[in-house]
Amino acid sequence: MSAEDVEGRGTAAVLASARAEDRAALVGYLPVGYPDVRGSVDAVRALVAGGADIVEVGMPYTDPGMDGPVIEAASVQALNRGVRVRDVFTAVEAAADAGATPVVMSYWNLVLHYGVEAYARDLSAAGGAGIVTPDLIPEEADEWIAASDAHGLDRIFLVAPSSPPDRLSAVVAAARGFVYAASTMGVTGTREDVGDKAEGLVADTRAAGARNVCVGLGVSTRAHAAEVARYADGVIVGSALVRALADGGPSAVERVAAQFAEGVRD
Known part of the structure; x- marks a missing residue:
């Protein structure tokens, strides 16, 4: 599959469409399996109904280095109730059927255990656009790069305020779809404000050649969404x-998602 074909069907197409409407896209995250698998699928559909353009389906993990207390607690409950890696594809399919573009957020050991090629194959078959890989760096991603090329999937790597210019360049060169810019150092969670380094990080990542940069960590209110949407x-x-x-x-997910959807249009 050519690079143009991949860009035309993945998250880049969604971001381009939002840009044409003079707004940022809303990317909403929910973990599969919380409160149980069926409930998480219903929540994903509600997220799309509320206005999410891209759905980030999280796979619970026993050692979540990036997850804050709210997501970690949900992940623990999902794991205790028996969620499995294959359940991700059920949630991905539900998001795609509801009209959003789904990606997965997964710690890399889970993908390795499933099998990188098999995971890419099954994600693509379910209608997924790619994977956010918080603990995988481009220098160690050869197998994933090959599998994502074979199945036309986005490679969404992370950058942080501490990322030096050479790291930004390496991530941008390897990424496809968008680059995930962590607004602050630390874990996910609701905060009173978005990190003050986020706007500069977006500008630096674009200067390194990124076409699309999305900002996460700490976006907790409609006002935060409107603030970040000015530059991301x-x-x-x-x-x-x-x-x-x-x-x-x-129903609460749909209501809150609608507030954030309004925020990115403010």
């Missing part, structure tokens, strides 16, 4: 949506 191509929301699911079920 996509606004990533996670903990606020998981908290809404815990407090009020799928």
Whole structure:
């Protein structure tokens, strides 16, 4: 599959469409298996109904280095209730059927255990666009790069405020779809404000050659979404949506997602 074909069907196409509407895209994260697999699928559909352009389906993991307390607690419950890696594809398919573009967020050991080629094959078959890989760096991603090329999937690597110019260049060269810019150092979670280094990180990542940069970590309110949407191509929301699911079920997810969808248009 050519690079042009991949860009035309993946997250880059969604971000380009949002840009044509003079807004940022809304990227919403929910973990599969919370409160159970069926409930998480219902929540994914509600997230799309609320206005998410891209759905980031999280795979719970026993050692989540990037996840804050809200997402970690949800992941523990999902694991205790028996969620399995293959359940990710069920949630991905639900998001795609609902009209959003789904990606997976997974720690790399889970993909390795499943089999990189098999995972890429099954993700593509379910309608997934790619994977966010928080603990995989480009220098160690040869197998994933080959599999993602074979199946036309996006490679979404992370950058942080501490990333030096050579790291930004390496990530941008290896990524496809968008680059995930962590707004601050640390784990996910709701915060009073978005890190003050986020806008500079987006500018530096674009200067390194990135076409699309989406910002996550700490986007907790409609006002945060509007702030980030001024300079980023996509606004990533996670903990606020998981908290809404815990407090009020799928209907609360839809309501909160709608608020963030309005924020990226403010």
